[in-house]
Amino acid sequence: MKRLPRYSFGIGDRFAREGLNQLNALVAAEERFKVRFAPVWNKSNREHTIIGTEPKSTREEADAAVRRAGYEGEYFCDADHITLANVDRFIPYCDFFTLDVAEEIGSSGSREERYSGAIAKAGELYRHIVEARGGDDFATEISMDEVDEAQTPEDIRYILTRIAEEGIPVQTFAPKFTGRFNKGVDYVGDLAKFEREFEEDILALRWAVKELSLPDTLKLSVHSGSDKFSIYPVMGRILERHSQGIHIKTAGTTWLEEIVGLAASGGDSLALAKRIYACALERREELSAPYATVIDIDEGALPSAQEVETWNAERFARTLRHDEGDPMYNPSFRQLMHVSFKIAAEMGGKFTDALERNSAAIGAEIRANICDRHIARLFGAS
Ligand SMILES: [Zn+2]
Incomplete structure (x- = not known):
């Protein structure tokens, strides 16, 4: 053993x-x-x-x-x-x-x-x-x-x-x-x-x-x-x-931190995050089906792809990041993105290359998530 x-x-x-x-x-x-x-x-x-x-x-x-x-x-x-x-x-x-x-x-x-x-x-x-x-x-x-x-x-x-x-x-x-x-x-x-x-x-x-x-x-x-x-x-x-x-x-949910990191980096990476959301919105039935018992998406709370297209880096990142105290945080948006990793998988190298290029920004999100939002709460420090 x-x-x-x-x-x-x-x-x-x-x-x-x-x-x-x-x-x-x-x-x-x-x-x-x-x-x-x-x-x-x-x-x-x-x-x-x-x-x-x-x-x-x-x-x-x-x-x-x-x-x-x-x-x-x-x-x-x-x-x-x-x-x-x-x-x-x-x-x-x-x-x-x-x-x-x-x-x-x-x-x-x-x-x-x-x-x-x-x-x-x-x-x-x-x-x-x-x-x-x-x-x-x-x-x-x-x-x-x-x-x-x-x-x-x-x-x-x-x-x-x-x-x-x-x-x-x-x-x-x-x-x-x-x-x-x-x-x-x-x-x-x-x-x-x-x-x-x-x-x-x-x-x-x-x-x-x-x-x-x-x-x-x-x-x-x-x-x-x-x-x-x-x-x-x-x-x-x-x-x-x-x-x-x-x-x-x-x-x-590490994959969600990847999307927050990409969005927060702006430019092409933000555009990529927006594209994934637009596809996810279109294919939401197919993507949600395997997770039906463990998600609870309020369709009415999902912004349109056109609206998201107008967002800047901060707006996208704050909508997705799990911070209950932030009025921009949208749990339905977050849950839809959660089940949409299949779209990124279909993008292949285009997606994984973006991850490599933005590894530092993604690392900061992962660290805040694991250390400050999870483990800190276990020790009563958050
Ligand atoms: Zn299990």
Whole structure:
């Protein structure tokens, strides 16, 4: 088992261009808060398939970023949301595996009927990876976040009991939390209820470490962690109360920081950002469809392409940047852009060249996003 440190942060980006900028943001956070978040580059099978990339490219991005930064801490590559059907292409390149058994969870019946089969599948998948790698030199996460119903603390105790029986050295567990985790915007739900559940989940994990001899590094993993600003101070408080760590997954919204950085740079880059928006507006049905359950776009709040054409760099950047205190910020605009990375992928080199040319401006946005808007809130500093 490769041990996970107390704090770890899932990064990664659609086009594999921001590894160094993201690593620099975590280093900036370490300097500011004296807490090291181990970088974990994650990219799901679904995302690789949509963009047309291979897991090898994530490993290369991570290694290159670490080399260029002269970073000496531990880092990981996460095969995110994998199943037996698609794990093989990740095995040589990853040292963190997120076993996704959400599909196998039964929708009714007793706890055993709902969860036992899913955990048996996780055991099968874990042993397959050990055999293929010739050892257990990796970290294991089990994820159940992509389901409709949140698991109760009693469910989690049962699930962890089954995980221990299967002999899986789980170090991060991603439950489905109460409330809505929409893409690219803040958490929507009952914060007091979230706080109670989060604390009870942590207590269930502590119980499992003690009573079931699961690894003492076991911690919660929060998926779709990007932009859920209001839960960060809550999580930070509880983690401190129980002296616990956490794994936070973000990644998808790095692409939005790329667009903010391009827009803020003006000139051709702003024109490119405007073109992507115009296409996104035209193709909004097609682009939104795969994300129907995790976005909430108010069509009436979307500006026309003609209007956006008249915007200057500042106007575009402020409309997109997630700053709730800014009257120009438009969450519908932001969510539509979030699902529109396919358009940039279709642009190919034209888009990625612009990313390279404007890497410094994009890096400033990524740093402000990861360090000042996310990690700072966990430590009550924002
Ligand atoms: Zn997830």
